[in-house]
Amino acid sequence: MDPLRQLTLDQLRTRGSLKWRAYPSDVLPLFVAEMDAPVAEPVVRAISDAVASGDTGYPYGAVPYAEALERFAAERWGWHLDPDAAALVPDVMGGIVEVLGLTTDPGDAVIVNPPVYPPFFAYIEHAGRRVEEAPLGADLRLDLDAIEAAMARAVTGGRRAAYLLCSPHNPTGVLHTEAELTAVAELASQYGVRVIVDEIHAPLVLAPHRFVPYLSVPGGERGFALHSASKGWHLAGIKAALAVAGADAADDLARMPEVVWHGASYLGVTAHVAALDHARGWLDDLLASIGRNVDLFEGLLAEHLSAVRYRRNEATYLAWLDLRALGLGDDPAATFLDRGRVALVPGQEFGTGGAGHARLNLATSPEILEEAVRRMASALA
Numbered sequence: 001m002d003p004l005r006q007l008t009l010d011q012l013r014t015r016g017s018l019k020w021r022a023y024p025s026d027v028l029p030l031f032v033a034e035m036d037a038p039v040a041e042p043v044v045r046a047i048s049d050a051v052a053s054g055d056t057g058y059p060y061g062a063v064p065y066a067e068a069l070e071r072f073a074a075e076r077w078g079w080h081l082d083p084d085a086a087a088l089v090p091d092v093m094g095g096i097v098e099v100l101g102l103t104t105d106p107g108d109a110v111i112v113n114p115p116v117y118p119p120f121f122a123y124i125e126h127a128g129r130r131v132e133e134a135p136l137g138a139d140l141r142l143d144l145d146a147i148e149a150a151m152a153r154a155v156t157g158g159r160r161a162a163y164l165l166c167s168p169h170n171p172t173g174v175l176h177t178e179a180e181l182t183a184v185a186e187l188a189s190q191y192g193v194r195v196i197v198d199e200i201h202a203p204l205v206l207a208p209h210r211f212v213p214y215l216s217v218p219g220g221e222r223g224f225a226l227h228s229a230s231k232g233w234h235l236a237g238i239k240a241a242l243a244v245a246g247a248d249a250a251d252d253l254a255r256m257p258e259v260v261w262h263g264a265s266y267l268g269v270t271a272h273v274a275a276l277d278h279a280r281g282w283l284d285d286l287l288a289s290i291g292r293n294v295d296l297f298e299g300l301l302a303e304h305l306s307a308v309r310y311r312r313n314e315a316t317y318l319a320w321l322d323l324r325a326l327g328l329g330d331d332p333a334a335t336f337l338d339r340g341r342v343a344l345v346p347g348q349e350f351g352t353g354g355a356g357h358a359r360l361n362l363a364t365s366p367e368i369l370e371e372a373v374r375r376m377a378s379a380l381a
Contacts, residue, residue, distance in 0.1 A: 173316045
């Protein structure tokens, strides 16, 4: 079963979510990270059974979710996390803000690697911290020299600091290697910086690549990882997530107030546990489908938009497009929206290095993807 071939465009347009309501009906929306797929049957059944029986109360701690994540992580990544070192949080970004509150003070620096997921900037500001940039290298990989320089700046004057790492990386689809993550841990230890890793896209690693959890690398013991089944199983509207502490950070996580986990949805926990335990086959089908779309997209670009530079995804279903050769200025996404009626995420929203780029969502049907590329090409005519 191919999850991305189950729904027609007409069916998708009946949805009320952001992806299908933000633009007029003549626009193909390939911007926000929602998938054009039905929800996996085991997840639907788990939610339906809970609602039918009236089991719709409050969640009770992190253990059921954490144990399901431990089973999934052990099978897929060879990582045996400690369920007792996890805290239930409403969602990944909310959990990141809470962990920043445990590890830094107002006004402290939080290092990020732009171009990077735009809410990082907004949530860091909301938390009363400031952004310290360590931009990606020209190859879109982590620039360890830039990271070290940012860490040195961040701790000037004896201040505390954190490094908010996106792994796998959004928007580039790059998968960080064990060597890179180990080097990050070494630098963090050297400078006393606490590493907080957004691993929400971890289930979405494409063959033959392998995801390496940050907390599994040497030196990762003082770090934190945020996990959720929401991206891998199309559950963004059914919120729940976990903050997981490394062995030497468990005492810090234990200081998180109990009121935080009350913000998670019990139906979210129910859905995410069902996904992790019973919808692994659905995920495998999805990954195969995304892989086929990556192949298709490369071919479509070669045929219709050969000047566009695209680094083939190692993970996620988000394609990062270098459109600078098209001569469309800093915001080429505006041209594709106005002239082609295709909605992408403008690259400048991702910070330094984003101008002249755009992010495109590959988690759609081949027919929609083909039509989108044809429209983009026609916008240049």
